[in-house]
Every structure is written in C-alpha cells, then in structure tokens.
Amino acid sequence: MNGCRHWMSRNLVARRSALGVGAALLLLLGVWANKTLLAPTLPVLESGVLLPVSRQIQAFSLVSDTGPFTPTDLLGHWTLIFAGFTHCPEVCPTTLAQIKTAKAMLGPEPVKRLMVLFLSLDPERDTPERLARYTRHFDPDFRSATGTNAQLDSLAANLGLVFLKQIDPQSGQPVIDHSAQLVLINPDGRLAGYLIPPFSPETLAADLKSILKISP
Amino acid sequence: MKLPLLALALALSTTLASPAVVGCPGLIVEAPKIMEPPPEAGVLAGYARLRNPSDAELRLTGADSADFASVEFHSMSQVDKALRMRPEKQLSIPAHGELDFSPGKLHIMLFKPGKDFRPGDSVKLNLYCGRDSLSADFKVTAR
Numbered sequence: 354m355n356g357c358r359h360w361m362s363r364n365l366v367a368r369r370s371a372l373g374v375g376a377a378l379l380l381l382l383g384v385w386a387n388k389t390l391l392a393p394t395l396p397v398l399e400s401g402v403l404l405p406v407s408r409q410i411q412a413f414s415l416v417s418d419t420g421p422f423t424p425t426d427l428l429g430h431w432t433l434i435f436a437g438f439t440h441c442p443e444v445c446p447t448t449l450a451q452i453k454t455a456k457a458m459l460g461p462e463p464v465k466r467l468m469v470l471f472l473s474l475d476p477e478r479d480t481p482e483r484l485a486r487y488t489r490h491f492d493p494d495f496r497s498a499t500g501t502n503a504q505l506d507s508l509a510a511n512l513g514l515v516f517l518k519q520i521d522p523q524s525g526q527p528v529i530d531h532s533a534q535l536v537l538i539n540p541d542g543r544l545a546g547y548l549i550p551p552f553s554p555e556t557l558a559a560d561l562k563s564i565l566k567i568s569p
Numbered sequence: 570m571k572l573p574l575l576a577l578a579l580a581l582s583t584t585l586a587s588p589a590v591v592g593c594p595g596l597i598v599e600a601p602k603i604m605e606p607p608p609e610a611g612v613l614a615g616y617a618r619l620r621n622p623s624d625a626e627l628r629l630t631g632a633d634s635a636d637f638a639s640v641e642f643h644s645m646s647q648v649d650k651a652l653r654m655r656p657e658k659q660l661s662i663p664a665h666g667e668l669d670f671s672p673g674k675l676h677i678m679l680f681k682p683g684k685d686f687r688p689g690d691s692v693k694l695n696l697y698c699g700r701d702s703l704s705a706d707f708k709v710t711a712r
Binding site: 439440441442443444445447449450461478486487490491511515516517521522524526530531532533539551 | 591606607609610612639643645648651653658672679680
C-alpha cells in the first residue's frame with residue numbers, strides 16, 4: 354500500500370511538472386506568435402528595407418557636444434543614423450541636406466517622433482563641438498556623436514556599416530570610404546532597417562512617413 | 570646622316586599615329602559651381618561640365634586656386650558596400666566630347682579653404698592641360 358501510494362505521489366508530481374512545462378511552452382509560443390505572426394504588416398519602402406524582426410544593438414558609449422550618447426538616447430522615437438565625417442566633400446553634406454529637406458516635408462507631428470543622428474567616423478578631426486557646429490548647419494535639431502576608433506568599429510559592425518580609413522597619396526589627408534545607407538532604429542532602440550541610396554528628398558519623406566506610422 | 574633621318578621618321582610616324590592633344594584654350598566650362606560648405610568643412614566640392622569642341626583629345630592634368638591649399642579631381646565608386654573616392658591625376662576629354670563633374674561621379678575636391686565661402690561668392694579655378702591652362706569662375710551655390 355505504501356509503495357502504491359508512493360508511486361501515485363511520484364506520478365502526480367511528474368504530471369504536475371509536465372503540465373507546468375507545457376504551460377510555460379504555450380506561454381512562450383503565444384508571445385512568439387504575438388510578435389511575429391500577429392505583428393502588424395511592415396510597409397514596403399521606396400528606397401529601403403525594414404527587417405522582418407528588429408535586432409538588438411550592443412551597448413555602446415559615444416560622445417556628443419552635450420555629453421555621452423548611449424543606447425538610452427535612442428529610446429522613445431525613431432532614429433535615422435548617417436555615418437560620415439566633416440571632411441567628406443560630397444556625399445555627407447549632400448545626404449544631410451536631403452534628409453533636412455525630407456524632414457521638412459513630414460509635418461510637425463511626425464517630426465516629433467524622429468531623431469536624425471550624424472555619426473562621425475573621424476574622431477581625430479571631428480571633436481564633438483566641431484561636429485555639432487557642422488551638423489546643426491543643416492538642421493538645429495540634428496544630433497551628432499562620435500567615439501573612439503574601437504567604439505566606432507564595434508558600433509558600425511553591429512549596425513551593418515562599413516568604413517575604411519586611408520591617406521590620400523596626393524594631398525596627404527585622411528580619406529574615409531564609408532557606407533552611404535541610412536540606418537533605422539525603432540523606438541525600442543533596436544535596428545529596424547535601412548534606407549539605401551541614391552536618395553531624393555521626396556522618396557525619403559515618403560518612406561519616413563510610412564515608418565513613423567508603425568505602431569510601437 | 571641616316572640616324573637623324575630615322576629619328577625624324579619615327580617622330581613623324583608617332584605624331585601621325587596618335588591624335589594630337591590640344592591645350593586648354595579650346596575648353597568650354599559650363600555651369601561651374603561649388604556647393605555651399607557647412608561650417609568647419611575642410612574640403613569643398615566643385616562641379617561643372619567641360620566640353621571639348623576641338624578635333625583632338627584634351628587631357629586635364631590638374632587644377633589649383635589661390636583660395637585653396639590644393640585642388641584635386643576625384644572619382645566615386647561603390648566597392649563592397651562602401652563609397653570610395655579616389656584621386657584622378659589625369660582626365661581625358663575626347664574630341665568633340667564632354668567630361669561631367671557631377672554628384673556621385675566625378676568631382677573637384679578643394680582642400681583647406683582660405684576663407685569662409687557663402688552662396689553667391691565666386692572662386693577662380695585654374696584648370697591645366699599640360700603646359701596650358703584655363704581659368705574659370707566657379708560660383709558658390711546653396712544646397
């Protein structure tokens with residue numbers, strides 16, 4: 354009798370454990386389904402792509418003219434990141450000017466949900482203050498930041514950007530080959546997609562309007 | 570006696586075999602402009618369309634300006650997801666052809682401006698074709 358009771362007790366514990374594990378699995382399945390299968394359909398962009406599932410960005414610590422710039426600064430709004438440097442004669446000022454024009458087409462409410470960040474890949478020449486003066490020439494609300502070369506290497510790789518620093522043999526000046534795409538970070542501070550050149554202010558504005566309508 | 574004649578023959582044959590390269594005076598510079606620089610910009614970009622109306626190839630070998638420390642020609646290409654700028658020491662404009670300095674392709678890089686430039690300012694650039702040169706006024710243009 355005692356053996357039988359012991360067997361029944363063990364069997365009950367096993368069944369309760371199995372039920373617990375099953376419930377946990379169902380909960381996880383429900384969360385996954387909610388985030389993927391039931392997630393709102395992402396818009397199709399004219400000049401870019403949104404990732405089906407956003408990606409976590411590794412911790413980073415940059416510096417801006419107002420102090421540290423960290424992942425916390427990416428929360429609560431969409432962020433458009435463009436990486437370049439102030440000694441870039443063409444692509445960088447052209448792209449920042451296009452973003453400025455596109456931003457002006459968004460309207461006052463959508464604009465509040467967007468931050469534009471110019472990330473300098475040239476910390477040797479682009480101090481945070483110099484960088485801010487350059488960036489705010491395009492739009493006083495544009496933010497800027499830079500970091501050590503190690504930090505920039507790590508962040509660029511994490512964001513899918515590439516850059517290469519070399520010395521121009523004729524002028525002796527550093528030149529930086531770099532990605533020209535814009536990185537989209539969602540209000541959760543996660544990598545959400547890319548806008549890919551060539552750009553026009555009209556297509557940028559259309560895509561940004563679509564992006565800013567996405568529910569958090 | 571035979572050697573000078575041989576040298577002359579060789580020189581003539583070389584001249585006749587390859588088309589002559591004219592100097593800059595025949596060159597036409599259309600819509601020359603320099604884009605308005607942001608503050609702290611250490612390098613500016615210039616654009617223009619160069620037309621060669623002559624019957625011979627024209628070779629652009631350099632440029633300079635009293636308003637900049639140095640001036641170079643640069644091309645742009647996409648390599649491995651990155652935009653790459655490279656200096657071009659010489660640029661050829663074929664007979665009756667054009668060379669287009671325009672965004673995303675070729676541009677004139679102007680290093681270390683000697684002063685701040687604003688839209689409406691004019692910058693004199695000297696374009697060299699070997700020993701010949703041509704000056705053109707590039708207007709600073711708002712973006």
